[in-house]
Amino acid sequence: MLKDLLYTGIGAAVVLKEKVESEIKKLEEEGKLKTTDAKSFLDSIEEKGKAEEEKFKNQLKSTLKEVLDELGVATKVDLEKLKEDLK
Template sequence: MKEKLEQLFYFGLGTALMAKEKIDQAGESAKGMKEENERKAREFFDQAVAKGSEERGQLKESVRELLKEVMDELGLATKADLDALREELAKQRQGQP
C-alpha cells in the first residue's frame, strides 16, 4: 500500500511537472506568434502608409489638372497671365513721361 501511495504521489508530481513544461512551451509559442503578428502588423502599416502617400501625390496631380481645365473653360487668368500683364503695364508706364 505504501508503495502504491508513493507511486501515486510521483505520478501526480510528474503529471504536474509535465503540464508545467507544456504550459511553458505554449507560452513560448504564443510569444513567438505575438512577435510575428506584431511584425506583420508593422509591415502592413508601413505598406499602407507608403500606398497612401503615393496615392496622395497622384490625387494632388489629378486635382491640379482638373482645376487647370476648369480655369481654362471659364477663361480665368492664371498667376502667369497676371504676372505677364504686370510686366507689360510696368513697361508701358516706364515709356510714358
Template sequence: MLKDLMRLGVGSALLAKEKMEEEIKELIEKGRMSKEEAEKLIEKAKAKGEEQERAIREEIKKALKEVLDEMGLATKEDLEKLREELGKKESEKR
C-alpha cells in the first residue's frame, strides 16, 4: 500500500510538471513570458516541490514510527541498546 501511494505521488508530480512545462512553453511562444521568467518560475516550483518532498518524507517517517510503536516492534535503536547491554554483561562475566 505504501509503495502504491508513493507511485501515485510520483506519477501525479510528473503529470503536474509536464503540464506546467507545456503551459510555460505556450506562454513563451505567445510572448507573455520571457525565457528568463520561465526559468525563474521553474526553479521556484522545483524548490517548492523539494520542500514538499522533505515534508512528506518526514510525515511518512513519523507515521511509520507510530505504527511500529503500536505494533511493539523493536527499532534499530532498541536493538543497538540491547547489544550494548549484552556486551556489558558478557564483559562482567569475564
C-alpha cells in the first residue's frame, strides 16, 4: 500500500512537470515569455521539488521508525548486539 502511494505521488509529480513544461513552451512560442525567464522558472521549480522530496523522505523515515518502535520490531543494531551477546 505504501509502495503504491509513493508510485502514485511520483507519477503525479512527473505528469505535473510535463504539463508545466508544455505550457511554458507554448508561452515561449507565442512570445509571451523569454527563454531565459522560462529556464529560470523551471530551474526554480526543480530546486523546490528536490527540497520537498528530501523533506518528504525525512518525514517518511521518521514515521516508519516510529511505527517500527511502536510495534517492537528489532532493528539491525538490535540484531547485531544480540549476535555479539551470544558469542
